[in-house]
Amino acid sequence: MENRIKELRKALGLNQTDFGSKIGVKQAAIAAYEGGIRNPLDTVVLSICKEFNVNEDWLRNGTGDMFVERTKDDKIADFIGDIFLEEEESFKRRFVSMLADMDEDQWALLAKMANALLAENKKD
Template sequence: MNERLKELRKELKLTQQEFANKIGISRGNIGAYEVGKNKISDAVISLICTKFHVNEDWLRTGNGDMFIEMTKDEQIEEFIGDALRNEEDSFKKRLISGLAALDENGWKVLEDFLDSIQKKERD
């Protein structure tokens, strides 16, 4: 499992420190897991699988795909949650706030605008 943990971290393009920060444990623990010095606890496996949408069977045994496919709704929910939690005064947060404030007419204007952009791209 230690090799798969390292493979996962590299696939995510994270350092040991960044990976550890995202799941709330020390960098030293990640290093010890990756070299096989320490056994990964069930709680840490659960954290990893939840945070990174990892297939637990793959992490434990190597069977199946590395990641669990997220639905479009789950992807949107995660994007919005991350933007609201982690972004101060970013464009992403302002955009979400602006979308939340739209009335029906505003949604129609936005839809027409996006349709016109897509039509130009197809032509």
């Protein structure tokens, strides 16, 4: 598993300190995992999988893809959750608030405009 932890960390572009802080362990623990000196506890493995969307079978056994494919619903839920962490007057939060206030006619108009824009881009 030590090689896969290092491979994952490198794929994410994180140093040992930053990787460890995201899952609640110190840099020394990450170094020990990567060096094969210690095996991570199950709670650490689960934290890695949850934090970085990693396939647990890949991390433990090297089988399957490194990352779990996320559904559209997962991505939307994460995005909406992140919106609540934004400052109240941030562009994202104001934009989503505006979308939430739209009625069906406004949604239909928005869809028509988006489709027209896509058609125009296909011409180019």
